[in-house]
Each structure stands twice: as C-alpha cells, then as structure tokens.
Amino acid sequence: MATILVVDDEMGIRELLSEILSDEGHVVEAAENAQQARDYRLRQAPDLVLLDIWMPDTDGVTLLKEWAAQGKLTMPVIMMSGHATIDTAVEATKIGALNFLEKPIALQKLLKAVEQGLVHGTAAAPILSTTAKPPLPAGASSVPAAAALPSASALNASGDSGAAGTAHAQPGQTASISFDIPLRDARDAFERAYFEYHLARENGSMTRVAEKTGLERTHLYRKLKQLGVDLGKNKSEA
Structure with missing residues (x-):
C-alpha cells in the first residue's frame, strides 16, 4: 500500500483516479491545484505523485521545477495531460518526471505506470539515504543498537x-x-x-x-x- 497524491484541477479526473487507486489498496490524497499540492508536500512526501500539466494557477511543469529546485522532488512523479506536446513531455522528463500519461488514461497504462513508479521510488530510497549521510568511521554502525533490525x-x-x-x-x-x-x-x-x-x-x-x-x-x-x-x-x- 502506498500514499499517492493526485494533482488535477478536474474533479472528475481526481475522483476517478482516487477510486481506481483506492481499489488497488493505495491511500489517495487529492489536490485541485498547484498550491494545494505545495502545501501537502510541505507536510509530507507521498510515495508517488500523479501531476496534471495544465492547471489554472500554476502548470505542472512549473511546479515540478519548483520541487526540483527546492530539493523536494524526492518521490516519483508521473505527468498527465490531454493537450501536451512531445516537447512538453520531454521537458518534464528532463526535469525529473518519471513518466507521462496521455488523457484519457487507459486503465492498464495507469496501473502499469503507477506500479513502475512505486518500484522506482522504493529502489531509489536507499540511494538517497546513503548519499545524504556522511561516511562513518570504520567499524561504526549507522543503525542504533536499540533500533537494529x-x-x-x-x-x-x-x-x-x-x-x-x-x-x-x-x-x-x-x-x-x-x-x-x-x-x-x-x-x-x-x-x-x-x-x-x-x-x-x-x-x-x-x-x-x-x-x-x-x-x-x-x-x-x-x-x-x-x-x-x-x-x-x-x-x-x-
């Protein structure tokens, strides 16, 4: 089970994706614009983000750039759009987006992209935590004895x-x-x-x-x- 943030200004899209992903056993949080997504990311990092490109306040690519610049792009992000060009999709990928889904989104494509995104996020977590910590002295353990697995x-x-x-x-x-x-x-x-x-x-x-x-x-x-x-x-x- 994962926590997935759905960012889309269309209520119908938010509700549909929430229903599908909830049925798959995930916890789904929804944001109807970029500001709500920013506020949520300040509180916590979801396991995956489904991010619409065209939104009225701030577009998804701009929000992606903000997260990348602020060091908050620590989770896989899948972009969504029904009007984006190939250049836009390529730009989002260069910034750090993992995938791009074209609307209307086919069910199997959605589930496959989400599964791949969660696997990618799980695999990247140990790398991020390793690079973020300074090297330890020889023989030292990075896990406190009381918390050792x-x-x-x-x-x-x-x-x-x-x-x-x-x-x-x-x-x-x-x-x-x-x-x-x-x-x-x-x-x-x-x-x-x-x-x-x-x-x-x-x-x-x-x-x-x-x-x-x-x-x-x-x-x-x-x-x-x-x-x-x-x-x-x-x-x-x-």
Whole structure:
C-alpha cells in the first residue's frame, strides 16, 4: 500500500483516479491545484505523485521545477495531460518526471505506470539515504543498537511462507516479517506493526500518534482502517 497524491484541477479526473487507486489498496490524497499540492508536500512526501500539466494557477511543469529546485522532488512523479506536446513531455522528463500519461488514461497504462513508479521510488530510497549521510568511521554502525533490525534468519525463524509467516510485533519489539511474501504484504505487515506500536505507546491517543508519525488525523484514520488495525482497544481522542 502506498500514499499517492493526485494533482488535477478536474474533479472528475481526481475522483476517478482516487477510486481506481483506492481499489488497488493505495491511500489517495487529492489536490485541485498547484498550491494545494505545495502545501501537502510541505507536510509530507507521498510515495508517488500523479501531476496534471495544465492547471489554472500554476502548470505542472512549473511546479515540478519548483520541487526540483527546492530539493523536494524526492518521490516519483508521473505527468498527465490531454493537450501536451512531445516537447512538453520531454521537458518534464528532463526535469525529473518519471513518466507521462496521455488523457484519457487507459486503465492498464495507469496501473502499469503507477506500479513502475512505486518500484522506482522504493529502489531509489536507499540511494538517497546513503548519499545524504556522511561516511562513518570504520567499524561504526549507522543503525542504533536499540533500533537494529533482526537478521534474515531471525525474520524467517518460523519457516513459514505466505501471510501465515507474518506476525505482529509486541510494543517495543521489531515485527517478524517473512521474506517469502509479496512486497505489498510485507509492507502492510510492517506498517501495521509500526502503528500498533505507537498506539500502544501513546495509550491509544490518535492526536499524539498523528504527531509522532507525522500524519494528519484524517489520513491516519484512513491508514489504520485500511491496515485493519483495531481502534477500539485503548482508543483515546486526547
């Protein structure tokens, strides 16, 4: 499951893309213009952006340039347009866009582009985090001991495969996630354990969990619901 930001001034396009991508298990956020997209990016970085080129306030290519200049183009961006020329598509690609979809967007083309974008974003994340950090002294570890992940053998200690090989972590522990399950299932299992840990630590306070995880409350509720996290236990609105 990924968080995808859809930026388009046409309500029908936003609603259609949101419905399709939600059915695929993703969390979809929508912005009807460039300013709303800017505001969202200031709060957090989505896993992927679907960005319309022609918008009334600021066009998508200009917004793409802004993000690139500000160092905020850390997520894959797929441009969309029904009127753009080849030159415009090439320009967006040079700036940093990953792909270009021509409207009306065919369902299979959309799903394939989104899948490729998310794979590209996942592959690029370790590279970005590595280049952003200074080299460590010989023998030093970049991961604090308290937060170190278990070895592959520990993760697969149960010997099971599939969903049955996934276990929820107890508060303060690292989740045991099988490497034999699909990437989406493994990611969901990790996110479920992550939010259950913070809910337990904050005594079920959605406000404090939202602050700790950097999510808005409405986004947090949707995320927990999609992950199947039980909100009834120790739930607090404080």
